[in-house]
Amino acid sequence: MKVLFTGIQPTGLLHIGNYFGAIRNWVDIQHDYTSYICIVDYHAITILYESEEMKKNIFEMALGLYACGIDIERTTLFIQSEVPGHAELTWIFNTVTPLGDLERMTQFKDKAKQNRANVNVGLLDYPVLQAADILVYKGEVVPVGEDQVQHIEFARDVARRFNVRYGNTFPECEALLTSTPRILGLDGDSKMSKSKGNYITLFESKEEIWRKVSIAKTDPARMRRSDAGTPEKCNIYSMHILVTPDKRLEEIATGCRTAGIGCIDCKRIFLDNLMKALDPIQERYKELSNQRERVREALDNNAAHCRKVAGETIIEVKRNMGLTPVWKI
Ligand code: SF4
Structure with missing residues (x-):
């Protein structure tokens, strides 16, 4: 090998x-x-x-x-x-x-x-x-x-x-x-990094992550719920790509472009999918902390x-x- x-x-x-x-x-x-x-x-x-x-x-x-x-x-x-x-x-x-x-x-x-x-x-x-x-x-x-x-x-x-x-x-x-793809931080301006403080750690609770995600920036052109957005310009969407299955991702992208989905609902879907990926990691972390x-x-x-x-x-x-x-x- x-x-x-x-x-x-x-x-x-x-x-x-x-x-x-x-x-x-x-x-x-x-x-x-x-x-x-x-x-x-x-x-x-x-x-x-x-x-x-x-x-x-x-x-x-x-x-x-x-x-x-x-x-x-x-x-x-x-x-x-x-x-x-x-x-x-x-x-x-x-x-x-x-x-x-x-x-x-x-x-x-x-x-x-x-x-x-x-x-x-x-x-x-x-x-x-x-x-x-x-x-x-x-x-x-x-x-x-x-x-x-x-x-x-x-x-x-x-x-x-x-x-x-x-x-x-x-x-x-x-x-x-x-x-x-490049993963943008919660500030929507730059790559996620410790020094920028724009990150979500792997070991935060769902509640802690929601506190950060709920106030995170999105597509800056989407000021009101009724405004159409551009998912490719949104940091939340860049994170959705990591955890959301393709079909659901397409629905979100369409919903964003047509103002059919609001940013809060979109963020909640992201949070649920993120936790599906993080739960087993957090579980293993707990186990290993005792070993x-x-x-x-x-x-x-x-x-x-x-x-x-x-x-x-x-x-x-x-x-x-x-x-x-x-x-x-
Ligand atoms: S609906 Fe989702 S993808 Fe569109 S701007 Fe809001 S958070 Fe971003």
Whole structure:
């Protein structure tokens, strides 16, 4: 089986954008590959954070991912900082990476703008660590959204450059694009994200979600109940697509265009369908919250496995680079 690698930052909450935009796909394909799913805490420390909160968030992320359906028995879910090979390979890759390539990365430019007070080297080096994350397991397939494609191409370049200089060592990984449409947040203006505060988490109660959804923006042109709307311009509709069956979705779109359905009724249908998807996740989350030791044990075992696999890659890399002392060859 091909090796799949993907990562997620320990943000402290999983929102429906994370789930429908990425995690649901990981759950669906995890058994088709040798799957590594990494909680990328080393990436998360490139911006300012609270250490107590980080500790909590890392575990919560693991709990959340298992609740979403990541297979605790078969998929290797682990914490990045538990495996030294990631940082070691990053340093090695730094030496085959032109500075200009990093400075050109769109995400670096965006993050540097957002974090003017803390434009650290880690922020610039982020794609090199990402390449090391994937390649230390000889990852071949990386499920990502459109915004990450540039980073996967970067990882391919790193692998190619290393292979040319030191001999064939790494595969050229490929992006596996998820076809989920862009999920807008409750503000209707931008992608759902923690930093924008425009999200619905996976673990909120129906009542809490309704409090948010009932006041969420809709198509801005639909001021009155009698105004016809354009579903494609409505964030609620962008979320309906994720959870509402096709036939019902068509009825809603027609109802919106003809003012046959009001926004409150439309939102209630969305809420009911969303809860059908979230109920089993919330149920599993409750169960796993009572089995914290089992989760901890799985993370420990997975980290040990990763250290072994990554360690073997590092030995091969060092041998190819002439870094292994001659008496050990
Ligand atoms: S009816 Fe539904 S899709 Fe149309 S504007 Fe209102 S909330 Fe959006």
